[in-house]
Amino acid sequence: MSAHPGTRDRTHGGANSLARHGAQAADSSRERLYERAAAVQSANRVRRFRSMGVDLIIGRREGYRLEDISGRAYWDCHLNGGTYSFGHRHxxxxxxxxxxxxxxxxxxxxxxxxxxxxxxxxxxxxxxxxxxxxxxxxxxxxxxxxxxxxxxxxxxxxxxxxxxxxxxxxxxxxxxxxxxxxxxxxxxxxxxxxxxxxxxxxxxxxxxxxxxxxxxxxxxxxxxxxxxxxxxxxxxxxxxxxxxxxxxxxxxxxxxxxxxxxxxxxxxxxxxxxxxxxxxxxxxxxxxxxxxxxxxxxxxxxxxxxxxxxxxxxxxxxxxxxxxxxxxxxxxxAPATADNVSRLSARFADAFADMRRRHACLRQVRQTGLVIGLVFDGPDGGVRAMKHFFDHGVWAIFASFDPRTLQFKPGLLLTDAEVNEICERMDNALTDMERTES
Ligand SMILES: Cc1ncc(COP(=O)(O)O)c(C=O)c1O
Structure with missing residues (x-):
C-alpha cells in the first residue's frame, strides 16, 4: 500500500525526464509559495510546521479527505477543530x-x-x-x-x-x-x-x-x-x-x-x-x-x-x-448522525484499545464520543506521532498546551470502511514510530 491514500506518485515512469521536470517545477513553485507566505504572512508559522516535517499545502478537498497541491492525499482527522465535522464541502x-x-x-x-x-x-x-x-x-x-x-x-x-x-x-x-x-x-x-x-x-x-x-x-x-x-x-x-x-x-x-x-x-x-x-x-x-x-x-x-x-x-x-x-x-x-457517532465511537474505542495493547508508545486514550485525545510517550509524544501519522496519510495535530497529546477529531459521518482504513494507517504509523525511535 502506498503511504498516502490516492497518491498521484510523481516518480511513476521514473525514466521519464518530462515527469522529472514536472516534479522539479512543482517543487520549486512549492518552495516559492513558502517563501511568499513567509514574506507576507507568518514566517514563524511556515518555519515551525516545516521543521516538524508537516508541509501541507491543501489543494483539493472532499468529504474527509484532503489533497496536498502535490496530489498527496490525507484523511483529515483534525478537521480544523471540528469545523469540517460533516466533511469538506458537504x-x-x-x-x-x-x-x-x-x-x-x-x-x-x-x-x-x-x-x-x-x-x-x-x-x-x-x-x-x-x-x-x-x-x-x-x-x-x-x-x-x-x-x-x-x-x-x-x-x-x-x-x-x-x-x-x-x-x-x-x-x-x-x-x-x-x-x-x-x-x-x-x-x-x-x-x-x-x-x-x-x-x-x-x-x-x-x-x-x-x-x-x-x-x-x-x-x-x-x-x-x-x-x-x-x-x-x-x-x-x-x-x-x-x-x-x-x-x-x-x-x-x-x-x-x-x-x-x-x-x-x-x-x-x-x-x-x-x-x-x-x-x-x-x-x-x-x-x-x-x-x-x-x-x-x-x-x-x-x-x-x-x-x-x-x-x-x-x-x-x-x-x-x-x-x-x-x-x-x-x-x-438528524438521528442518523447521532447513530453514526455512536457506532463510530465504539469502533474507534475498540481500535485504539487494540493499538494500545500492541504499541507501548500509545500511553492513554481519552475519549468522549468522537472527541479523542491520544497521549504518547515522552514530553513531545503528540508532536512525533503527528509526523508519523502524517507520513502515513492521516492528519491530526498535537495539543499545544500538552504536546504529549494528539487531538484526534474524526468526521461524524465517516463510514466503517473509512474508519478501518484510517485505523490501519495509524497502526502502521505506530509500528514505524516504535521502529525508528527505538
Ligand atoms: C474551544 C474553542 N473556543 C473558541 C475558539 C475560537 O474560535 P475562533 O477561532 O473561531 O475565534 C476555538 C478555536 O479554536 C476553540 O477551540
Whole structure:
C-alpha cells in the first residue's frame, strides 16, 4: 500500500525526464509559495510546521479527505477543530450556500433578516437550559467576548474565571481569558481580572469564586488545546452549581464539543449542565461560510432589550452563513448522525484499545464520543506521532498546551470502511514510530 491514500506518485515512469521536470517545477513553485507566505504572512508559522516535517499545502478537498497541491492525499482527522465535522464541502451544505448566493449577500447588520431570525430560533430552541437570544459573530473568539460582556452587564462585576490551559480564541477578552503567556506577549494579559484555575479542581474553583466578585466562569466542556482531558464525574455540574451559589454566569464553550461530536447535540448537556450562556462556531459554518454565535439566557440577554448596538459586527450573522448554519444544525440534529457517532465511537474505542495493547508508545486514550485525545510517550509524544501519522496519510495535530497529546477529531459521518482504513494507517504509523525511535 502506498503511504498516502490516492497518491498521484510523481516518480511513476521514473525514466521519464518530462515527469522529472514536472516534479522539479512543482517543487520549486512549492518552495516559492513558502517563501511568499513567509514574506507576507507568518514566517514563524511556515518555519515551525516545516521543521516538524508537516508541509501541507491543501489543494483539493472532499468529504474527509484532503489533497496536498502535490496530489498527496490525507484523511483529515483534525478537521480544523471540528469545523469540517460533516466533511469538506458537504453536498447539502454546499448546495444551500450556492442557492443562498443566488439571492443573498452578507446583508445589513442593522436590519432584521429572515435567515438570521431562523437560525437564532433554531439554535435557542436546540440549546440546553433556557436560551432567550442569539448574538451572531464572525468567530468563536468574538462570541466569547459577547458572553463575557453580557455576564459583566448582568452582574455588574468584572472578574472572569477561566481554566488554566483553556482556549477561547485570540481576541482581546477571549485572549486574556486564555493562555497568560500568549496574552502577555501582546501586553494584553490582565491576571487581576482573569483568574485561572486548574481543570477538574473544584476546590480551586470555589476559592476563586470566593476571592472576588466574579461575573462568569468560562468553561470548555472538554478542553481541546489541552488535549481533551475528560471532566471528572460530576465536575461540570458542580461548577455550574457553584456559579449559581455565587451569582456568576456559567458560560459553556461548545465551539469544539457542540453539534453532535460527543454523541449529544451539545456536549455540556451530557454532563448535566444547563449553561447560562453558550458559545458555538466552527462546524456551524459547515466549513463554508464563517458564522459563530453566543446564546444567552434571559438574565444575560437583557441588554439586547435596551441597547440595540451593544454589539455590532458588519459580518456577524452574514446571511449566507446563517443559511448554512441552519442546515448544519439540522445535520447535527438528524438521528442518523447521532447513530453514526455512536457506532463510530465504539469502533474507534475498540481500535485504539487494540493499538494500545500492541504499541507501548500509545500511553492513554481519552475519549468522549468522537472527541479523542491520544497521549504518547515522552514530553513531545503528540508532536512525533503527528509526523508519523502524517507520513502515513492521516492528519491530526498535537495539543499545544500538552504536546504529549494528539487531538484526534474524526468526521461524524465517516463510514466503517473509512474508519478501518484510517485505523490501519495509524497502526502502521505506530509500528514505524516504535521502529525508528527505538
Ligand atoms: C474551544 C474553542 N473556543 C473558541 C475558539 C475560537 O474560535 P475562533 O477561532 O473561531 O475565534 C476555538 C478555536 O479554536 C476553540 O477551540
Amino acid at each position: 453536498p447539502t451544505l454546499t448546495k444551500a450556500l450556492l442557492e443562498a448566493l443566488e439571492t443573498l449577500d452578507v446583508g445589513n447588520h442593522h436590519f432584521v433578516s429572515p435567515a438570521r431570525v431562523a437560525l437564532a430560533e433554531a439554535l435557542t430552541a436546540s440549546a440546553p437550559g433556557q436560551m432567550k437570544a442569539a448574538v451572531f459573530t464572525p468567530s468563536g473568539a468574538e462570541a466569547t467576548d459577547v458572553a463575557v460582556k453580557s455576564a459583566r452587564w448582568a452582574t455588574g462585576r468584572r472578574s472572569v474565571i477561566a481554566i488554566d490551559r483553556g482556549y477561547h480564541g485570540r481576541s482581546g477578552i477571549s485572549g486574556a481569558a486564555g493562555d497568560d503567556e500568549a496574552a502577555r506577549y501582546f501586553l494584553s494579559d490582565d491576571p487581576e481580572t482573569y483568574l485561572k484555575v486548574p481543570f477538574n479542581d473544584l476546590d480551586a474553583m470555589e476559592r476563586a469564586l470566593e476571592s472576588r466578585d466574579v461575573a462568569c466562569v468560562l468553561m470548555e466542556t472538554i478542553p481541546a488545546t489541552y488535549g481533551f482531558p475528560p471532566p471528572d464525574e460530576g465536575y461540570l455540574a458542580a461548577v455550574a452549581g457553584l456559579c449559581r451559589a455565587y451569582g456568576a454566569a456559567y458560560i459553556a464553550d461548545e465551539v469544539q464539543t457542540g453539534l453532535g461530536r460527543t454523541g449529544s447535540l451539545w456536549g455540556c448537556s451530557a454532563f448535566g449542565v444547563a449553561p447560562d450562556m453558550m458559545i458555538t462556531g466552527k462546524a456551524l459554518s459547515g466549513g463554508l461560510y464563517p458564522v459563530s454565535a453566543c446564546l444567552l439566557g434571559p438574565r444575560y440577554a437583557g441588554w439586547l432589550d435596551e441597547n440595540g448596538w451593544g454589539y455590532v459586527s458588519t459580518f456577524g450573522g452574514a446571511e449566507p452563513g446563517c443559511v448554512v448554519g441552519a442546515e448544519a444544525l439540522k445535520l447535527a440534529q
